[in-house]
Amino acid sequence: MKKYAMIGCGGIGQYHLNHLLQFQDIEAVAFCDLIPDRAAAFAKQAGGEVYTDYRELLDKSRPDMLFICIPPYAHGDIEMDVIKQGIPFFVEKPVSLDLNLAKRIRDEIARAGLITAVGFQCRYSSLNPPTRTFIEQNEISFVQCSRIGGVPEVSWWRNKTLSGGQIVEQTIHQFDLIRFVFGEPVNVFSMNARGFVRDVEDYDTDDLSVTVVRFANGALASISTGCYAQDGAAFDSKLTFSSRKSRLDHYLLQRVDIYGIDQAITKDSGLVVKGDGTMAAAAASANSVDDNGQAGLTCDRTFVEAVISGDGSKILSPYADAVKTLAFTLACNQSIETGQPVDMTKLLAD
Template sequence: MVRIGFVGTGGIANHHLEQLGKVEGAQVVALCDVVEARAQEAAGKFGGKACTDYRRMIDEVAMDALYVCIPPFAHSDAETLAAQKGIHLFVEKPVVLDLALGLKINEEIRKAGVMSSVGYSLRYTPAAEAMRRFLQGKTIAMVTGNRWGGVPGTPWWRVMAQSGGQLVEQTTHQVDLMRYLAGEIVEVYARYAQRVIGDLENATIPDAQVATFQFASGAVGSITTSCAMTKGGGQSDVTVTLRDVWVRYGREVTVSPAGAASIPVSAEPMPNIDASFVQAIQTGDRSLIRSSYEDGLKSAAVCIAANESAETGRPVRPWVG
């Protein structure tokens, strides 16, 4: 039995808890939240002890794994305390706003030798796996990504100092997929603007963000993201351009021109990110985890570098390990 604790019991934590309820051998033993009623509600629904002090929970409750599902600004020492006790870690994206803190956590995880996983769920889709297989050994010219949506209702999300903005908090999924498909991003240049959401209370985030990327392979790329669709709607995609063909990840894999390439996507469901994490712990097979903390930190570092570039007006080289 894999005994699991949670720090944070908000929306994304509830999603993971529901998925873990379907995983054989997973048992939730403790749930911590700064809002006691929320912790108690989650414990009543999913089992385990309700807590409000994560340090005490990590110290006192026997567990094999800890999920850290908290807002970007709230990361502190939960990960390092868990790693030092030999507890495996699942950390929701983005793993940090402060790269220095992320590097410290990463070093503690490395020293402890525990397994770690980051919530980049797109890596676990059949479409992403099919695209990655297709692209292996091929020369990529360009990678572009887009994510256009609205402003979530969570108050901290619209505060730049707390969320890091849409690119850091949300569109990091598309940035991570770009890295997963095309390799490391070694230079970032970004421009941001707030054009249409200035009337929203406490909105200090940009509503339009554009960044260009240089990949280690020599390929170039770009990402655009906007939270201007305040009444709903939007889209997201990642497109990879090769010679004579482009391939797009969206709701399905699209190839243009039609028939220019064959990319078979398995109809068999893949183990989801939570099942894969639990199975990795059960078997000791780290290859089941598609984004370790270190890998997830590299995706966060690209987005943090974009924020720095937008602020300074200069290209920035992100941390790549």
């Protein structure tokens, strides 16, 4: 029976533990958190030793696989030590806030030949095959993405130096999915805004940002994200893949709605101006596909099975690929800081 351990026993750690507890072919050996009660609470659920120093965990418990569920600012030494010990690991996104550090970790993983996975569970969504089919069958000229919500509770989140900001910490899921189902970014240009969130203590991050992306095939995307909203009625989250005759709205881990001229038009349809200047009904009816709700479980199971079998080929988000998504989001921050577009090919040159 393979043994697993976890470093970082907070919110997302519990999410993974809920999955791991369902697997009969692995057992917990240790949990580590700087806050001992948190590691103890996990050990109470799953068994295993409790540590506050990950080095001690590595030396004493000798796990076959590790789940690293620490905040964005805490990456680096842990991964390097885990790689030195040759332990396959699953690490949460964003893999770092420092692209050069992430590249060094990536290169050490390659040298060691380790199986790794990153917490981009949306890649395992049952919505991705229909989304990809739509993209293959329709020439997409525009991707429109929005993620508007509030300020998460964890204290490090509201400090951009610790979290990376909303793009890097949260909306990175959408950035990653765009890469996964559509294509690689070539140029990135972002603007931020502050001053709308006034009532959160120790708040020092962007309230919102808008990013323009150019892709290799010439298509554009606009990605808007904000944490200024205080009421669910103001929340919004979706990706729209838009072509000349149809569009697909992808609601992450929920459903896709596919709108097309052929499926139109039954109720509440608005009017659009056609290419010849005449008015036509906009499609209001859609073919919908619901998510099967298995993405998170499948993501964790795929990693566990990869470690058991020694074959990492089914993992959809290995560390090296997650570094590219990290670069995509850090490019936005760089553009915000400099006021200039960022050339992704330069950023990923080495």
